Structures are given as structure tokens and as C-alpha cells.
Amino acid sequence: MREKIGTWRLPPCPPYDVEGTESWLGDMASDGWMLRRDGFFLGVASFEKGEPAAVRYRLESAPRQASTWDDNGGNPDDEAVELNAEYGWEYVARRGQFYIYRNDCAGDREMNTDPQVQALAIKTLQKRQIDHFCMLLFWLVVYPLLHFWKGASLVLTAAEAGLAVVILPVLIALWMVTDGIIEIIHLQKLKKKLQSGSPLDHQKNWKNGATAYYGKKLLKVFLVVLWIVLMLRTWNRDIMDADKQKHSSYRGELPFATMEDFAEGIYHETWDDLRFNNVSEWQNAVVDQGIEWVEHAEVKRSDGSALDGGLYLTYYDAKTEWLAGVIMSELHRVDRVKAGKNYEILDCPDYGLDSVMSYRNELHFPCVVFRRGQVVIHAFFYQTGQSEPIPLEEWAGRIADSIK
Amino acid sequence: MPRKSLGIMTESMFYTILAFQTGPCCGTEIAEYIEKLTRGRIQLGPGTLYTILSKFVEVGYVREIAVEGRKRTYELTMDGLEAYRNEIMRLQQCLEDAQSAGKNALQKGDVPDAGKDRNMAVAAVPAL
Numbered sequence: 001m002r003e004k005i006g007t008w009r010l011p012p013c014p015p016y017d018v019e020g021t022e023s024w025l026g027d028m029a030s031d032g033w034m035l036r037r038d039g040f041f042l043g044v045a046s047f048e049k050g051e052p053a054a055v056r057y058r059l060e061s062a063p064r065q066a067s068t069w070d071d072n073g074g075n076p077d078d079e080a081v082e083l084n085a086e087y088g089w090e091y092v093a094r095r096g097q098f099y100i101y102r103n104d105c106a107g108d109r110e111m112n113t114d115p116q117v118q119a120l121a122i123k124t125l126q127k128r129q130i131d132h133f134c135m136l137l138f139w140l141v142v143y144p145l146l147h148f149w150k151g152a153s154l155v156l157t158a159a160e161a162g163l164a165v166v167i168l169p170v171l172i173a174l175w176m177v178t179d180g181i182i183e184i185i186h187l188q189k190l191k192k193k194l195q196s197g198s199p200l201d202h203q204k205n206w207k208n209g210a211t212a213y214y215g216k217k218l219l220k221v222f223l224v225v226l227w228i229v230l231m232l233r234t235w236n237r238d239i240m241d242a243d244k245q246k247h248s249s250y251r252g253e254l255p256f257a258t259m260e261d262f263a264e265g266i267y268h269e270t271w272d273d274l275r276f277n278n279v280s281e282w283q284n285a286v287v288d289q290g291i292e293w294v295e296h297a298e299v300k301r302s303d304g305s306a307l308d309g310g311l312y313l314t315y316y317d318a319k320t321e322w323l324a325g326v327i328m329s330e331l332h333r334v335d336r337v338k339a340g341k342n343y344e345i346l347d348c349p350d351y352g353l354d355s356v357m358s359y360r361n362e363l364h365f366p367c368v369v370f371r372r373g374q375v376v377i378h379a380f381f382y383q384t385g386q387s388e389p390i391p392l393e394e395w396a397g398r399i400a401d402s403i404k
Numbered sequence: 405m406p407r408k409s410l411g412i413m414t415e416s417m418f419y420t421i422l423a424f425q426t427g428p429c430c431g432t433e434i435a436e437y438i439e440k441l442t443r444g445r446i447q448l449g450p451g452t453l454y455t456i457l458s459k460f461v462e463v464g465y466v467r468e469i470a471v472e473g474r475k476r477t478y479e480l481t482m483d484g485l486e487a488y489r490n491e492i493m494r495l496q497q498c499l500e501d502a503q504s505a506g507k508n509a510l511q512k513g514d515v516p517d518a519g520k521d522r523n524m525a526v527a528a529v530p531a532l
Contacts, residue, residue, distance in 0.1 A: 060451050063458050077454075082474035083431040084450040101451075111451035114416040121455045 006048050007033060010217065012210030015096030016129075016183050018059045018190060019204040025100070026202065029055035035102070040095045043217075056202065058089070058111045059098040061125040066097055075099075084111065097125055112199075119194035126187040133180040140173040153330035155286065155323065159316055161234050163285040168227040175220060244278040247295070252281060255403065256377055258295055259311045262398035263390060265301035270308070286323060288374075291315040307390065309383035313399070316376040328355060328371045331378045338362040346392060351400035358392065368396045372403050410463055413491050416448055420456045421465060421488045424480035428469055431457060431476070460484065 009028070013020035025035055033047035034055070040046075066074045075081075076099045081091045088108035089101040101111060112118045148154070158166040194200070237243055247269070260267045269277045276296045283289055292314050299307040318324040336343050339362045346366055348358035353372045361367040367380035381395050410417065419442070423434040434457075435448045448456075457478065460466040465484030470477040480488070 058451065060454075063455075078474040079431065079476045080450075080454045083454050086432050087435075087450045089450060109447045109449055111449045112455075113447065113449035114414050114452045116414045117416055117452045117455050117459075120459055 004049060006036070006046065009033075009045050009047065010214060011043070011045055011095070012206050013213055014179075014183070014186075015098055016186050016190075017206075018061075018098065019201045020206040021059055021095065021098070021100075022057045022200070022202050023204040024206040025057035025102070026055060027206070029053055029057070029102075029104075035092050035100065037092060039093045040100075045093075045095075053104055054106060055102050055104045057092075057100060057102045058202075059095075059100055060111070061121045062094075062097045062099060063121065063124060065128060066094055066099075087111075097128070115194040115197050115199050118200075119191050122187055122191045122194060126184060126191060129180075129184055129187060133177075133184060136176060136180055140177060144173075153334055155326045156330040156334065159284070159286040159290065159318065159323070159327050160282075162230070164226070165230055165234060168223055168230065172220070172223055172227065175223075241274055241278070243280040243282065244274055245280065246274060247277055247279055250279045250281075252291075254291070254293070255289075255317075255375075256291075256293075256313060256315055257398045257402035258293065258313070259297050259299065259309065259381075261402070262395045263297075263299040263301060263307045263309075265299045265307070267297055267299050270296040270298055270310075276310075285319070286327075287316050287318050289315070289317040307383060309381060311379065311381045313377060313379040316378075318374045318376065321374050324371055324374045324376050325355075328357070328369050328376045331369050331376070332357050332359075335359065335361050335367060348392060348396055351397055352404065353400055356396075356400070358396065366392045366396075368392070368399070370396075370400055370403065375403050377403060410459060410465075410487070412494070413487075415446065416452055417456055417459075418491055418495075419446055420448070420453065421460070421480070421484060421491070424466065424478070424484065425488075428477050428479035430478070 011021060012024055015021065028035070028047060029050075030052055032050055032052040034050045035057070036046045036048050060076070060080070062076070066076075068074045074094055076091060076094075080099075084091065084101055088103045088105050089111055090103070092100045092102050094100065103111075154166050154170075190200075271277060276294065278292075278294050280292045281290065294310075294312055296310040297308075301307060316324065316327050318327055336359070339360065342360060342362060342364055344360040346358040346360065348356055348368060350356045351370070353370050355371040356368065358366065358368045361380055363380075363382070365380045365382045367378070369379075370377045377399060379396075379399055381390075383390065413421070419438045420434055422441075423429060423437045426437065429437070431450070431453050435450070435453055438446050438448055457466065461468065461478070463483070464481055465487055466478040467481055468476050469479050
């Protein structure tokens, strides 16, 4: 059988676990697996087969931010490589913000002979990581909260796109923030240990906690991939109009009134185009039934007047009344933020429903949000042409009656 | 804005800045000088030396004056010289304090047995 000449391994500890990484690489070498030059790629280590040997691996924290996109490809300073090489320490690879050196001659001096000086290097790294953490906190927590305050809506998004699309990024963001805190605490402990004059433990039992680390790493990758797949799927279905169908193809029974109902007369759809006349239906963990109804039509009314207009209506049958209440308030908040200065409250009766809000939306069209029990309807209706428009009270009343 | 100081120097830092009293030098020359001066007692690791030089450049104790291939040569600045002198004074003060404490202890005869040898050794340090 041909002997294996190389292998890939997932490190058993995070990059900032200096002692764990050094010990693991040393153990791999004693099994004959030597880390390849630039052998870390996307968090996975590449090894080549060699003779089992006692090799010392040491991690040096990068004095400046190290990135693959740097001019020098994220490699250490030439002077550091040269100086270390003079004393038998060969630069091998970079993992995160640490440069990995190795030495296979037991007689050569250690790379770091003064723990307190090494603590200074760790302190520099820790400061940098705190800056990064603050930036991460801004983009993952503060910015979304500001965005939320300005009109983004978690429950509404979950009601429309599914709970997973909302929960997954929140989970991933919380995870990243927690990881950032753990890293800073770990570096703090490392710094304190070195400042007290204790050298690092190069023989740490890296197997402790390795299973938990692998589990967390795989789960995180799975969650990120799942979220990306869900987003792509949602985006793809949206741009391909995959969920939309013509009104004539819809076989369900509409639980609300449409233009045909409240503009009685000779009715025909204005455009035979899926973009202007369509219906889509869904259900998920937040709503038992959701229906989006887009309708553009002309109606010759019984009194001889003509009506040309469009109805955009979204129906939510939420799982609970509380969810319905939140969906309603988020619908209103989003419209109010979008409308900005054009926002104008309109008078509208309550039609005997639990809650009704009416206002002019960003397009300056009259818009109504109704709630009755677990059902919420968001609708706006625009009318063009020369006929007298149907007043808001009338068309909104027909929709309200349909959900009583 | 004044640059921050490194505060109290560790032994490695002190010997590194001391090496510059011989003139401009590069990393390996510093390590070799210190090893020779201390008769092998201090062998600076390359990682430690590089971190010290980076910190010294950062706080302005030394500056780079030449680059030859991958080798960089540094020289001491006035700030570095001042830091070196301050450190010498601090160490002298430590030594004087130790001598004074050792003499007093011997005169009183209250040196505890367990620490007797060590304190006598301190007291025996010649005056600077």
C-alpha cells in the first residue's frame, strides 16, 4: 500500500491558544507529521510525512495586523525571520495573528527567554484585538440595532422570510461576539501569566477541550453555510418569482376582499403579466398562512363610472395574537420610517376590529393596517383615471368586513 | 506628544540597551555582545530580542539607520540614552539600598538563619 505523504487536520484549539497550538504541533511532529510551509489555509493545517522527531514549535504574536491581503502576504518581517533563522528557528506558517516557527535542534536557545518581554508582545496583540472587537460589536450589534430603530423589523422579516433567516444571523452574531470576548480574556490570562515571570507551558494537554472545540467549530460552519444557503434560496425565489402565480391559477380561497369585491362592476385585469397581477402564499414558524396579493385592474362600475387602480395587500395569519400585534406595529413603523416627512395619519373607523391604523405611505397612497385576533392585513390601494375614487372608508371597510 | 516610556526595564531590555553603548549594532551583534559580556549567563532568544527592538523603536529609544538585505542596524537615540542612564541610577539605588540593609542587619545581629547567607552576600556587595 502506498504510504500517505500528506494530511490535513483541523487544529484542536483556537489560534490564540498559544500553548495548545505549540503542544499540538509538537505532538504531530513526534508522530512524523510536519507542518508544511504556509500550511494553514482557511483554518485547516496541512502536514507532510517525515521522520518522527522532537520538534519545538513556537508562536510569535504579530507586532502589526497580519493579513493575507498585506503587501507581504501577511508574512513576518524579514528581520524577524532572519534573526530567528540565525538561532535555528525556521518560519513555517501564520495562523491568525501568530507566526509559527520551528526548531528541531534541542541544543538551540529558546525563542523567548524573557516572559515579561513576551507579555509586552501579547499586550500589543490584545490591544489590537480589543479594537477589532469594538468594531465587531459596532457592526454586529450597534449597527443592526440602529437599523432596527430606523425601521428594520425582526418579527416581520421572520413572518415573511421564515424564522431561520432571522434567528441564524442573530445566533452567528452572538457567537462571534462571545468568541471575541473569550479571546480577549484568554490573552489577558496569558499576559498575566507571562508578566508574573512564568514561561508558557509548551507541553500543554491540548486534548482537553479539543472535542468541544471541534464540535463548536463544525456547528458554527454549519450555521453559517445554512444561513448562506437560506439567503440564496430566498433571494433566488424572489428574483425568479418562483412563489408567485397568476390570480387565475390560485386554487385557494382568499380570506380577504379584493378589487373585484369592493369595486363591483365589469372587471378585468389591466396587464396579463405576473409582475402586476400575482399572488403568493406561504407558511412558516411565525404565520400559519401568509398571502401577498398584487392586483392591477380596470372596473366599469354599475353606476357607469370607471375605475383604474392597484391593490397591494399582504395577509398574515399569525401563530399568536401577540405575534399579530408585533407584526402590525412593525408594518406601521416600517411605513412611517419610509414615508418620512410624507407620513400623514388618515381618519378611518375601527370597523369593529381589534386595531386599525391608516396613513399615507411613502408613495403617498392611502394605506391601512388591520388586526383582528391573529389576523393582520396590510393594504394600500391607488386609483387613477377620471372617475371619482372610492373613498378610503369604503374600500378599507370592504376588506375589514371580509375578515370579521 | 511625548512618547510613552517602557517603565522599568527587564534584565533583557537593560542588556539590549547597554549593547548600544558600543555603537550602532544589529540584532545578532546585540545577542553576541550580551552573551560575551555576561559570560554566557544571558542568552537572549531571537523572539525576545526582536520584541525588545520593536518596542525600543516604538518608544524612540533606538532608530534604524541602515538596512542590508534582511539585516537592520540601529543606533541609540537621546531618549534611549536617557532611559539607559535612568535605569543605571535606579539599579545603583537598588544596590545601595541592599548594601545599607545588609550592613544594618549584620550590625544588629538579627539576620534570620534561613536568610543569613543571602543577606551576607548582599552586604558584601562592594560600594559603587
